[in-house]
Amino acid sequence: MEGFILLNLHFYHLCLGFLYLSEENCAFTRDHYCYFAELPIVKVTHQEVVNNLQALTCQAYGFYPKEISASWRKDGEIFNQTNSSVHIAPNSDGTFHARLSIQINPKERNLYRCHVEHVSSNEKVIKWG
DSSP: OHHHHHHHHHHHHHHHHHHOOOGGGEEEOTTOOEEEOBOOEEEEEEEEOSTTOEEEEEEEEEEBSSOOEEEEEETTEEOOOTTOOOEEEEOTTSOEEEEEEEEEOGGGGGGEEEEEEOTTOSSOEEEEO
């Protein structure tokens, strides 16, 4: 068991030393390899659509690894809308971007928040509609 712990510490120091990362930016796979975890940059945009509705779009970009959780909240409660899902795609630099859109009544825009969670941070990123 000591060898297993030393192996973890070895990769941990390799991650911190070689990539000059802080502990928060160093994550491990199940194989105990360290990789660089990039924080997502999150922004919310809105656009007029048909029938006096607005499309709210939450975009997270520049993050790594690929796994990310994003949701819309209305007054703090998870807001589910038909055909609303997180679409994730790769960027040319090896990071990823995600997009989540909903249609809303523009008079209620200030009630909506986009919540994003990623392994690169212990805190949620919250952006207003």
